[in-house]
Amino acid sequence: MDIFAQQMVNGLVLGSVYALVALGYTLVYGILELINFAHGETTMMGSMIAITVIGALFGVAPDLPGIVIVFTGLLAAIPACMLLGYSIERVAYRPLRHAPRLAPLITAIGISIVLQNVAMLIWGKQYIAFPTTLLPQGRHEILGASITDVQIAILFLTVTIMVALVTLVNRTRLGRAMRATAQAPAVAQLMGVNVNRVISATFVIGAGLAAIAGVMVSANYGQAHYYMGFLLGLKAFSAAVLGGIGNLTGAMLGGMLLGVLEALGAGYIGDLTGGFLGSHYQDIFAFLVLILVLTLKPSGLLGSKSVERA
């Protein structure tokens, strides 16, 4: 086995998930210049809802092919999270549209804690299992690295979604409205763009992506938990900042880079420092990157200048 190749695969799979969640942060930031701190919890909700639907469906129709059951779970989680994203925007952001920047930031954190507790009440405090047995169990060796069917699906889905999203933003009416709103909301409104609807659409799309990411994480690790969104959200946020928050390609790049960095960091830090630092420092890489980027290049790798207005 090639250790380096394997760590790259580990990193890319991890990074795909960060990237998908980071897209949600970046979409909202791009339009509102506001960080939706409840986004990590939306991911968690997606995972929990999917598991519940999968469990129920398996109970009713155990003879359906596993992949169909899981896919139904995913398809149920996406609109549910979209509705959640829409509600979050209506409850926590729209009333504060013209309030000082700090206010919606605090309501966002409030919403994220509320969602955690709601999830704890519904699904309990325990880890719940994702029925991974329903998914293909194949494992492949590529360039000396091992990769599973589920992981290939994760990579493929992430890239597809990324392409679809870039097309949406650059080629559709909604995308143009989004870009216009991002640039100058007041002017866009004068030009006949329904700004509120565009902002809602952004939250809804971001939440849909979060649902997909949540299902991917729990399918890959086989479990979900009411608290899982917190660290995932923070890391994805770091990824978005690394790539240049507000920039879609940047979020994707930042997510992948962060995943790879984390995998390589955790895998080699022990050997590099002669055991002085160990793999348990895995989680600090994301935040080290966040601090470094913010001090050295606040606009991120692909970020635009507009960030400096923030």
Next chain:
Amino acid sequence: MKSTLLALSVAVALGLSMTAQAEEAVTVKIGQSSPLTGPQAHIGKDNDNGVRLAIDEINATKPVIDGKAVTFEVMSEDDQADPKTATIVAQRMIDEGIVGVVGHLNSGATIPASKVYADNDIPQISPSATAIKYTAQGFKTAFRVMTNDEQQGKVLGAYAAKLGKKVAIVDDQTAYGQGLAAEVEKAAKAAGAEVVAVEHTNDKATDFSAILTSIKGKAPDVVFFGGMDPQGAPMAKQMRQLGMKAQFLGGDGLQTPKFIELAGADAEGAIASIPGLPIEKMPKGADFKKKFEEKYGQIQLYAPYAYDAAYVMVDAMQRANSTDPAKYLPELGKTSFEGVTGKIGFDAKGDLTSGPITLYTVKGGKWETLETVQP
């Protein structure tokens, strides 16, 4: 005439008050502390249920201590498996007037809390804290009804060496995981195995692919994990994802139904130990299992130990004929009790004088007994 009447009524009143005193019912609070929220809440609630079952049974016998009818009451607190919270709930329970405590569940919570109990002379029996340090601090109030990590680690380390020459060790950096892993490392080396990697993670992680990849590079025959099931399950899963053939081995934190539920098919073949006998082989195990499951459902992990701990505490009170901590504490040290989990007696430190350790393996989605070892 009047004075006779007065004297008579005084006498009657006195007599009444004396009988009243003899039948005076006192409520005695016994503390229970474990994580009731968070990832280990299922195990924490299990301990709570164990104590409640014991106390309900004891209350049903209408115990009389020092001439008073005693009703025991469980004061259950959530320490969130967190060291800081543990000391806070310990103080809260003492302020509420508990006379003894069954807890805490985790070594990481038990050790800092044990100082609070010791400072207030409140006897403490942990059903499940296995870290060596707990009883090594020299507190005369600290007891446990489970073999410690040294005893368990010795067995696991020797077993790891039996399974293969090269052993890799991962721990979750909690007092429990790290303590057990350190003992396993020592014992595996002593038994002639080579420890090829020692890695650490934390008790909230789910991604171990990077750590496992670097371990895989060292081609171990056995991977030992010192930690709990929410980490052990994805670790077992990721070993399969990486195509690792090494034997997955763990301590009592992994020997739960939850581990199998979370790891699914990838749990198959994993080996884990628990201090003590399997429930079927415990002297009163079958009876306990029936009683417990009727009331609370499936036993998660330490419920029989929590149950025994509560009984041992009340047993000492009955022998001392007092619920005063200062009076029954010396009796606790002299315990000789036939519990559900086996014969319970304490050495000078408060550790069990005897205690077997049983190894289990996952077979067909169930934990099956491999063998019982006497350390």
